[in-house]
Amino acid sequence: ARGLFAGLAAHAIAPTSGFATSAIALVFALAAHENGWPVPRGGSQAISDALASYLREQGGTIRTGSEVKRLDELPPARAYIFDTSPSALARIAGLGSAYSHYRYGASAFKIDYALSGPVPWTAEAARRAGTVHLGPDARTIDTALRAAVDGRDPSVPFLITAQPSLTDPSRAPEGRHVFWVYGHVPAGWEGDATDVIERQLERFAPGFRDLVLARAVSGPPELAARNANYVGGDIACGAFSGLQTLLRPKLARVPYATAHPAVFLCSSATPPGPGVHGMSGHHAAKAVWRRLRAA
Ligand SMILES: Cc1cc2nc3c(=O)[nH]c(=O)nc-3n(C[C@H](O)[C@H](O)[C@H](O)COP(=O)(O)OP(=O)(O)OC[C@H]3O[C@@H](n4cnc5c(N)ncnc54)[C@H](O)[C@@H]3O)c2cc1C
Known part of the structure; x- marks a missing residue:
């Protein structure tokens, strides 16, 4: 339970003992218990498209x-x-x-994957989950967040992962899957966290690397270049x-x-x-x- 709660709090990119982080964790927990965390059919772009079409309907131009x-x-x-x-x-x-x-905060290191099959999580329940956090425990999660905020390289990152194709088969050809993961890194960090992230994935899903068909990697400079709001890669x-x-x-x-x-x-x-x-x-x-x- 402590690990679960710390993982929810860690969505705020701050040490889990930080001000109001328990409130943020409660909001995530309540949303999860109410409906589960929704995954938009067709990808997040579907949300932008729906909002844009509503604006146009009201006479707006983009x-x-x-x-x-x-x-x-x-x-x-x-x-x-x-x-x-x-x-x-x-x-x-x-x-x-x-x-x-x-003030701007720490950043993320994100990897998007195309996989030849579903993530082979050792834990049975995780194989049915759209979102999986890899801590695994409250102390490790706090240490990982603290390192990113204090400007240290990631060693055992806290990972937020999602496998949208589990609930939305339109995302990938039959039998294949899309999967993304991000861990936290210092603002503006220019290193490559692919290996520490994949080592952590292999720990909880042995054989993961064998399923990788393609990966797209974005560290702080790439995130910042894609969206001017991500100052130093702060998402x-x-x-x-x-x-x-x-x-x-x-x-x-x-x-x-x-x-x-x-x-x-x-x-x-x-x-x-x-x-x-x-x-x-x-x-x-x-x-x-x-x-x-x-x-
Ligand atoms: C990898 C990742 C995973 C996430 N997962 C979740 C999740 O599961 N659930 C959740 O609720 N949130 C999630 N978030 C957070 C969520 O995406 C953001 O909180 C939200 O998009 C912020 O909305 P916004 O309108 O402030 O800015 P944005 O959505 O960032 O939009 C700002 C837009 O303005 C444009 N812009 C900026 N400056 C200018 C300029 N000068 N001229 C013209 N255009 C400009 C940018 O290019 C961008 O398109 C995630 C974020 C990331 C990066």
């Missing part, structure tokens, strides 16, 4: 493929809502040092440390508002943070609505 560097590149509007890091927003909207105290867009765990991006009555009356922030650098998709945007939209109605 432009992709261009990085916004300055506010004045955008057409005139009553409100601009940025899904960016606070540091990027300060540069884009000329907010000076408004977020200079905002949470901000460290879970001290009050910043809850009060993001800084202590403010309306954390989504900025010093510019028309500019708002809606990314996971705002409450309630990452891992609760859409809620930051939902609250930011309400803040914008209140501002526009008051104007």
Whole structure:
């Protein structure tokens, strides 16, 4: 039970004894007991596609493929809502040092696999699970998180793994599987964690390596290059440390508002943070609505 709870808490990339990490673990546990952790049919892209089609239905238009560097590149509007890091927003909207105290956290090392068969977990129950955590115990999990946060190389990483093709057969040809795994590494880390990760997988699923048809590896530099919000490869867009765990991006009555009356922030650098998709945007939209109605 301790190992299970520590694994849930470790989704916040912070030592498991950190501020409010037990609350985060409880949210994950409640969601798991309510419905299980859902896996979108067709992949996470299906969620973006559904949201995009709803926006279009409401008359919205979407432009992709261009990085916004300055506010004045955008057409005139009553409100601009940025899904960016606070540091990027300060540069884009000329907010000076408004977020200079905002801290970014440790990163992840992620591997995506194509497998010739299901992961051969020794534990029978794990073979039916969409998500499997490899700690295996609370102490090892805490040590792994602490190393990443303190800037040390991973030795026995805590791994979060998922095998979506178990519940969504559309993800892979019949009999084959897709599987991803990530462990935690220091911010900006440029090493290769493939071997330490696969050693840990082999420990709990002997024969895993023999099933690998292909792998795609992303460390902090690749994650950061793919998404500007992942500063130093921090997939949470901000460290879970001290009050910043809850009060993001800084202590403010309306954390989504900025010093510019028309500019708002809606990314996971705002409450309630990452891992609760859409809620930051939902609250930011309400803040914008209140501002526009008051104007
Ligand atoms: C490997 C991995 C596994 C995860 N697993 C889970 C999970 O199982 N469950 C869960 O709930 N969460 C999970 N998360 C976390 C979740 O993906 C994030 O918390 C969530 O996507 C954050 O949403 P966001 O809107 O803040 O930013 P993002 O989804 O990162 O979107 C920001 C977008 O803005 C774009 N952008 C940034 N700057 C600019 C700019 N200047 N101009 C134009 N575009 C810009 C970026 O390219 C990006 O497309 C996972 C994350 C990773 C990386």
